[in-house]
Amino acid sequence: KIAGAHAFKEAFLNAKPKLLEPIQELTVKVPEEMVGNVMTDLQSRRSIIQGIDSIDHYQILKCAVPQSELYGYSTNLRSLTQGKATFNSAFSAFKAVPNSIQANLVNN
Structure with a gap:
């Protein structure tokens, strides 16, 4: 087994594969x-x-974020904005994980 x-x-390392991660469209x-x-x-x-749009006294930020980076985002956003901000997200695509992060995942 070992x-x-x-x-x-x-064999995995010699094949130089690319890991993919889900990307969310975040507004x-x-x-x-x-x-x-x-x-x-x-x-971070x-x-x-x-993109950034302005409506009344609000800014609407549109961005793409790896899904793994969104864990805890709701709590953090409430903390940063005293509960005044809102967000929604939806799946967008799969993209290659950056080499530095992939190396860390493979080695651990």
Whole structure:
């Protein structure tokens, strides 16, 4: 069993496969005065900002975020905005995991 696992890992690494992760389209409605904190948080979650719109005193942020980075986002967003922001998300696509993260996943 151990030899089989070792052989699989060696073959896997030699094949240079790419892991894919689900990407969510995220829309966040946030008061104008709180946009900076929300943007900083989104960037720390490997998001790609695709657009910003303004409606009344709110900014609507549209971005793509790896699904794995959204765990705990609801609680964090409420904390950052004192409960004044809302968001919704939907599956968008699968994209390759960055090499640094893939290496960490494979080695652990």
